[in-house]
Amino acid sequence: MxxxxxxxxxxxxxxxxxxxTEPYWMAAEIALAARHGASWSEEQALELVGKDLVAGAAIYQARTGIGGAPEDVAAELQAAVMERAAVSGAxxxxxxxxxxxxxxxxxxxxxxxxxxxxxxxxxxxxxxxxxxxxxxxxxxxxxxxxxxxxxxxxxxxxxxxxxxxxxxxxxxxxxxxxxxxxxxxxxxxxxxxxxxxxxxxxxxxxxxxxxxxxxxxxxxxxxxxxxxxxxxx
Known part of the structure; x- marks a missing residue:
């Protein structure tokens, strides 16, 4: 036209x-939970897709029992995603x-x-x-x-x-x-x-x-x- x-x-x-990059975020969330002796499923990860990182981190902490400031948890997850993207590409x-x-x-x-x-x-x-x-x-x-x-x-x-x-x-x-x-x-x-x-x-x-x-x-x-x-x- x-x-x-x-x-x-x-x-x-x-x-x-x-x-x-959503699979990178899911993998980072599952790995972090495992390091703290907690479980986190892909189904749970899907609930955070699109949400504000800090708000999502607070939900994640409430369900996994991981302590600390939500901002720090969000930063740790993003760092893991960036590392994966640097290796595998985005x-x-x-x-x-x-x-x-x-x-x-x-x-x-x-x-x-x-x-x-x-x-x-x-x-x-x-x-x-x-x-x-x-x-x-x-x-x-x-x-x-x-x-x-x-x-x-x-x-x-x-x-x-x-x-x-x-x-x-x-x-x-x-x-x-x-x-x-x-x-x-x-x-x-x-x-x-x-x-x-x-x-x-x-x-x-x-x-x-x-x-x-x-x-x-x-x-x-x-x-x-x-x-x-x-x-x-």
């Missing part, structure tokens, strides 16, 4: 959306780099909006081609983490754009809630957890299924649900 109106910006969650989800390149060519700014902290967020963002991301909003830079809208509102403010004219990509329930509450048009790309259908939410199986025309349709108000026919809603 030659007359398309593209989003003013595209706002990207990181873990599970840009990069497939694999980009299919279609992500290609869509980021199209947005860069179209002069649509992109932001990372993540609950991971600054050190990891900038490491991932910095692995993309230069000029890909105009700003990074990390979990330790906001007062209220996801599902609160502050992270997405902060990204839009930094970019100088109207959040309601932005498209956000998310993979988790807390992330979708945060993006939608901010007013951003939201596309869910589920990975570790199911994201049920709801009014105002678009869903796709892969970023490979999204092009600039898709983004123009979503920011214009269309709800596109490519997952309803496969029974994920």
């Amino acid at each position: 030659n007359d398309r109106t593209l989003p003013e910006a595209v706002l990207w969650d990181m873990d599970g959306t840009l990069v497939s 694999p980009w989800r299919p279609g992500v780099l290609e869509l980021l390149a199209r947005l860069r060519d179209a002069h649509v700014p992109c932001a990372v909006v993540t609950m991971s902290w600054t050190s990891f967020a900038h490491a991932v963002a910095g692995a993309a081609p230069p000029g890909t991301f105009a700003t990074v909003v990390a979990g330790d830079e906001v007062t209220h983490g996801k599902p609160h809208p502050e992270p997405y509102l902060t990204a839009a403010e930094r970019l100088g754009v109207d959040v309601t004219r932005c498209v956000a990509f998310e993979d988790s329930l807390p992330g979708v809630a945060s993006a939608m509450a901010s007013g951003a048009r939201t596309i869910a790309v589920p990975l570790a957890v199911d994201v049920p259908a709801q009014p105002g939410l678009s869903r796709v199986g892969s970023v490979e299924d999204v092009d600039l025309d898709t983004l123009a349709r979503v920011v214009a108000g269309e709800d596109l649900d490519a997952l309803s026919h496969v029974g994920t809603g």
Whole structure:
């Protein structure tokens, strides 16, 4: 469509959306619990996907009995994830780099909006081609983490754009809630957890299924649900 109106910006969650690092977080949580003689299952780990790191760490501690400040536990978990990513890489989800390149060519700014902290967020963002991301909003830079809208509102403010004219990509329930509450048009790309259908939410199986025309349709108000026919809603 030659007359398309593209989003003013595209706002990207990181873990599970840009990069497939959720298994690293789960492994770190299970390993830390084991070192303290506690148990932690993958099912329990899935409950923390998308949550603010400190809030998630507090839940984790309450269920495992691990002591200390939640901030310290969150920092220890992130350090383990970063070490794993340094060794094994942080694999980009299919279609992500290609869509980021199209947005860069179209002069649509992109932001990372993540609950991971600054050190990891900038490491991932910095692995993309230069000029890909105009700003990074990390979990330790906001007062209220996801599902609160502050992270997405902060990204839009930094970019100088109207959040309601932005498209956000998310993979988790807390992330979708945060993006939608901010007013951003939201596309869910589920990975570790199911994201049920709801009014105002678009869903796709892969970023490979999204092009600039898709983004123009979503920011214009269309709800596109490519997952309803496969029974994920």
